[in-house]
Amino acid sequence: MVRTMEWAARADHMGGIPRKLIFMAGGAFAKIVATFLNSTSVHNEDTFIRLVRSRPPGVPLITVSNHMSTLDDPVLWGFRGFPSTNAKLARWVLTAEDICFKNTVLSYFFRLGKCIPITRGAGIYQEHMNEALDRLTDGAWLHTFPEGKVSQEDAPIRRLKWGTASLIVRSPVTPIVLPIVHHGLQEVMPEKFLFGRRPPLPLCNKHIKIIIGEPMEFDLPKLRQTAVSESRDSSFSTIRWPRISRYGLDEAAQRCLYSIISNNIQMVMERLRQFGKTLSKSKDLEESSF
Template sequence: MRTMEWAARGDHLGGIPRKMMFMSVGAFAKAVANLLNTTTVYNLETLLRLVRHRPPGVPLLTVSNHMSTLDDPVMWGLKDFPVTDAESGRWVLAAEDICFKNPVLSYLFRLGKCIPITRGGGIYQEHMNEALDRLIDGAWLHTFPEGKVCQEDAPIRRLKWGTASLIVRAPVTPIVLPIVHHGFEKVMPENYMFGRRPPIPLCNKDINIVIGEPIIFDVPKLKHKALEMSRDVPFSHAGWPKTICGLDEAAQRSLYTTISEQIRGVMERLRGVSKSFFKTN
């Protein structure tokens, strides 16, 4: 069962609550990113182009590291970015245990185009199907494939397979755009006082965002390779569908690993670019 899916629909109460939510949260994001802190962005024009002018019916899937609970929406509060536009705004996977604790929070986050994900619920849980539906619609979806907040200056961790599964299952392969940022861990530190986050975002911090170039995936070719590599590999039948897009579990695991590692490698290279670029600017 999909949690409060009716509240996430664009026609809910004529779309007015969603528009109000995007305007208020967008204003908050712009204030935190540009007034209270200093945000520097590399390659913003690529993100703007793909949000505004990608081919009709082609979904956009942005992926980023996860430095704080404020990454979304503040990372979209960039100058010249249409963060208050509810129609073109992103859908995002959000942790159910944080954003959907009660009916009020559930309703508000649903208005903000958030899709609840149960951590540990697997890549084929019902709300992942909802995320897939949004890609089928040709919409923009954002994910944090590391799966949880990490505030250490450390290499990108092994990615969860959910993002890879969406890429494979989408009828039209999405444009995958990697993003790496740092600075949000200073704006909303996890252990600010007595092991808790601060009640409001901190000020006078530097936020740096590096937007990469689209990652191209030849999914049919990757499927064929996964089938070849997994032909003699046993699998566990651990509750997975017997076939997804014609692939058994062993092939799915091989395919999702390959895609996830490619994304992680690109994100790690962007992390290096981020360090060198912002140290010299």
Template sequence: MGRKMEWAGKANHLGGLPRKTVIMAVGAFAKAVAVLLNSTSVQNADSLLNLVRSRPPGVPLITVSNHMSTLDDPVMWGFKGFPTCNADLQRWVLAAEDICFKNTVLSYFFRLGKCIPITRGGGIYQEHMTEALELLNSGEWLHTFPQGKVYQEDEPIGRLKWGTASLIARAPVTPIVLPIIHHGFEKVMPEKYLFGRRPPIPLWNKNIKIIVGEPIEFNISELKQTAIFKSRNSSASSNEGWPPFGPLDEAAQRCLYIDISERIRCVMEKLRVSVMKSKV
């Protein structure tokens, strides 16, 4: 548990130089994989670029995407015209603790790369979800993979984890939520390539397709009232021991997070179908 290194994730750590160095190096790698080694096309890139560069002050941004490989982040930000090497504009991202924070060196590296450790199966009220909320409260950009793990099959988007929905609902200022769907990373970094393992380096000459959707609007106060009404008329029991969230008990919170997650899932699925239709 001593590898969380919140201090290394601070912008002023050693004057910000280590963070800038890591972001620039990783950004250059992402550009090389996305632009030089492979062919990447992005539809509606301006929606993302505008929100990253010039959204209203204090308004947080949450981008959500499908998860097709261990390279999705950072390579999905490596497309031409994106400020991949700018440490101030670069996203924060929820990252699997068991992969990215296995030892001190990895923990330090990923902290500098603006990653927040998340324990899979640890629930939506685990320690570092509070850290993510604090970043949203500061108007930061956070990227999440609400599927929770890599899916490389061309299958419909299934039920999403509730962590992203809980962040959207609990953020003091409701974030702008921007959906992104991509295809092709499963060919750049296939899970089962050599003897059932990933290749040692990214593959090349592949086509990567990214579609940026339009922001999803959420009227959180209205959704909360609906959730309270639904929970009172539901026989489902809740026993996770969640703390109250304003007037919402655990049952109402479940209804709220299910509703938000399903809205995101539906939008992501429509984008996924659109990507598959336009696939070369």
């Protein structure tokens, strides 16, 4: 049974003090792992910090990234210069209910940490996707791992789940979408370290690379028209998705639209991954020349 604890996720819960304490502790942990125990290099961090701190009022931000370890969040936000201990600026994040919400204590902890429980396999219209949509309506920052699960292989970005695309489409104000690709956290927290298990603590002396892209813009009116047109000839077994009445999108049009958006994000993330590999090779060549 999911322990939702929406009350613990409210900013005014106990005057906001528990949330502040969680982010002070979690942010400090992220800083220690990312900058003291390991080294972290970030490409295009100024764009990211600017969007977190000073994007237009009421405009939500969705960041998307690959998923290489159970430490990706919060350690991704532990690099120098990022306000990782600021609870007000911090992201909301979609998290696996079966991992982060297994019991009351964990549920309370992750709720204070602005985590939204998502049930794997329950579809993009499950209850707590509406909560994520509410946060976007508030103009908040939401982070998602659209691949859906951890993968520690140095491989191309996998096909993305459609949940993120559905939030982009359904948000009253079109979110700014910022793609991020990282590498190295799979070495800090390997899935199979000792006897096929993760290490009890993060490993040290590793290098984390974070490649931040440029904001993605989606012309949703045009994409909706394309989806409606292309979906007329499609045939598939329906699963009775609700119709998005504002735009007249039936299930076929939604599937087409979510596929287009997800494929675009996937392609950009893969380009970032390849760019990161090029940067690594260039750095290795520079070091070998000395």
